[in-house]
Amino acid sequence: MIGTGRSVNSITARRRHPLARFAVVALALGLLGGGYALAAPTGSTADAAVASGKADDVAQGKDLFIAHCASCHGLNAEGTKSGPTLVGVGAAAVDFQVSSGRMPASDPGAQAPRKPLDEWVTPQAIDQLAAYVQSLGGGPTRPAAEQVDPAKGDPAKGGELFRANCIQCHNFVGAGGALTYGKYAPSLNESSPTQIYEAMATGPQAMPVFNDSTITPDQKRDMIAYITSVRSQVDPGGSGLGRIGPVTEGLVAWIAGISLLVLAAIWITAKKRQAHS
């Protein structure tokens, strides 16, 4: 470098540029990430996916994962302080969480709520993410279409199972209910049959897992049949008042019933007999 003092000076100057440290970190991260990306897909768990021609999905899913999930769940889905490990949760969990908008979570609250999907969340993207997470350590897979077809289930049997297993949190028609520490059992009105199945299979958030030995796939389909038939039912008695039981009924009795009758009483007694004139 001797004799080229000018360029040395310029290199030194650039080295001391305020943005230089970020450039170095970015380079290091890029090398690390790139190297990792080259090394990771060689893991043996991906072999099955490669064999079945889904290696592309896994790779694509991994990219999506790094972009949208890794900040909480870790670069290898190993989990961090702010998100659990996803090794072994299975494709069903991914599909449930991402297709309902719960994941990626917008903020670390007691519970991630259902929300509108981000633009990048397409069925294909979910497939890819699911394939990636499935490749990490297996877990419950997504149900086939006929496994969640309400028409093939028996709603009456499903109703019994639903009452025995679900309503203590989700309310008798699945309108939802409160749990402790800010958590809650969400309403089932917006859940697709597949999502209901996946929720039972994977036990998202505060929900327990109802695996296939506790409730068989056929029974799950019966429950789906019951849930979907009851929620699509037109209330025969008029407005359902939110279908949450006597609380809204009491409100209506007081706010509508008593108010109307008080108004009627005021009206009746306000009509004074006019004195003869």
Next chain:
Amino acid sequence: MDTPPKAIAGVSTFLDDRLGAGSFLKRNLRKMFPDHWSFLLGEIALYSFIVLLLTGTFLTFWFKPSMGHVMYDGSYEPLKGIMMSEAYASTLNISFDVRGGLLIRQIHHWAALLFVAGMVVHMLRVFFTGAYRKPRELNWLIGIGLLSLALFEGLTGYSLPDDLLSGAGLRITQGVILSIPLIGTYIQFFLFGGEYPGEDIISRFFTLHILLIPGILLALITAHMILMWVQKHTQMPGKGRTEKNVVGAPFYPAFMAKAGAYFLFTFGVLALLGTFAQINPIWLFGPYTPADISAGSQPDWYMGFLEGSLRLMVPWEINLFGTSGGTIPLSVLIPALVPLGIIMTGLALYPFLEQWVTGDRREHHIADRPRNNAHRTSIGISAVTFYGILWLLGANDEISANFHIGLYETTIFGRFAIFLGPVIAYIITYRVCIGLQRKDAEVVSHGVESGVIKRMPNGEYIEVHTPPADDILAHIRGKKEIPVIESGVDREGIPPKGARSLIGRLRAKMSKAYGTDRIPLEEGHGHGEEHAAVGAGERKEVH
């Protein structure tokens, strides 16, 4: 031409000779009823009761009060083939397969809610206007009895369909019975005919619900009405109204028309609710099995305050001699009995406590305006607050789920609010009453604002006040002093024997606080310097 046609005259003479109906009717048809909207509130309960009797009779034609097991084979698909009790199956049958059954069931249930709600608003009106005072204390007690019975009538009716929600209420009832020390288990085995839930409770509740309690209700309502008729209705203070007269409309025709119209209004509102608002959709709850429970299981509104007290209670229990001697579950016993006891006993004793404190043995036929007895109104509002907080917290899970408030936060809030709320309500209400009394005093002494601003020769502006209208003035002047028991201190400053004890001194103190009129109406113009300008102007205008 004034003589009635012979056909009518003949029949009426026949009846009159045998029943003495003529003089009875002559006396009573012209009975005067004072006119005020709040005097109709009790009729909501009365007419709801009539609707309840009629719709209830309809329901008994199809309801089967049996816990025998049947397989459902009605027209409601999602329950087909399910095993259930006959009671539940027959209620489904009424709802889906009996023509008009669901409408009548819904009207019956809405009428039940409005029956109790009507009683409560009527009771509040009577309380806040002091209409329970002598000679009406017994009728007040009958009213308390009616309210207690109505709660029990509601509870038994709520349990009859044997759906999952009613079963939850039944289970809590059983838990409360069990929590009674020593005799609790015996009572539960006696009531349920064995282990919970047994096979008997529905048919037993049915008999209570359709025979015993309505019978007593009917008898008490009759007594309530007769006493009201005989003692005459109270009236609000006003022009020409005294303790010795009743100013209003005669029963026939004016009051009868109004009462009849009000019945139709009540029936109309119930029919509207029954048509457009679904109530107690038992088909959604499913049949009762003791193992199942739903989120959001709530009682009907009138039991909500008991639900709330149960939810607020801290988990206390006493284990005698370890756990072998028996457990007294205070966490159930206290919330089940204490708030109910405070409210019902407090209501029943209030007329007598008030008499004891004020020493007031006079008859009262002119109702108080709530502001004019500030302490009574404040006590009433703090009781309403106590009840209201319990009631609100009975729905804490729905509040938590729908407004995204932590469940435990609602409980902790309630545990403080149940003690602080009534105190705060008392203070605020008292200040409001005193403020309203000041306003009255101002109207009496200064007149009402005329809206005319006048400039005086010296450049001063005054607002011209004019005397209030006669009826308003008479209404305000209806304020009656609340007696204070005489301290009876003799010349040496020694109080009489009765007032020397701790209770005697307390009574004297309370009497002074309760009865002293802080804002007398005739305080003249002594309002201080800042009102001098207005006062000066208005003296000129008024006089």
